[in-house]
């Protein structure tokens with residue numbers, strides 16, 4: 800299976816990336832191909848709502864930024880993992896920009912399952928992110944939710960969380 804990881808944390812070695820690394824190790828050991836992007840370090844603008852992708856050139860975004868690298872990966876992956884720190888009780892703006900820009904491709908028919916990985920300072924801060932994930936991705940795309948993983952406070956960068964994410968990847 801080809802797995803695309805969209806990591807919305809600006810911290811390349813932060814808590815979100817720590818979980819992504821453990822997941823990636825497990826998934827690769829299970830024989831899957833993992834392609835990961837640190838989208839916060841890419842030039843990805845928000846959707847301009849010009850509707851060109853729906854009216855003029857179908858499924859083609861007029862904004863020629865780094866989403867042009869991500870689009871083919873979305874359209875060739877069996878699974879997408881969304882990973883993000885919690886900022887103001889939701890996903891990072893950088894990951895949200897990527898999600899909004901999927902408007903151009905609408906529902907990627909190749910994607911069968913998705914997962915969500917989140918890191919935060921506090922507990923009980925995931926409601927808005929989980930709502931967006933379920934309503935905008937899982938239900939809208941009609942795909943399987945393979946899992947939601949969170950780490951807060953001392954759980955961040957812990958061996959326990961690494962083991963949990965490794966096992967998730969290994970069992971896919």
Ligand SMILES: Cc1cc2nc3c(=O)[nH]c(=O)nc-3n(C[C@H](O)[C@H](O)[C@H](O)COP(=O)(O)O)c2cc1C
Nearest residue numbers: 808810813814815884885886887888918919920921
């Ligand atoms: C702009 C900003 C907003 C944040 N908002 C929240 C929040 O609403 N709730 C929370 O628990 N943590 C919040 N945090 C803390 C981060 O979610 C936490 O430090 C997380 O572990 C960072 O992950 P990273 O190491 O991958 O960057 C915020 C951090 C920043 C920089």
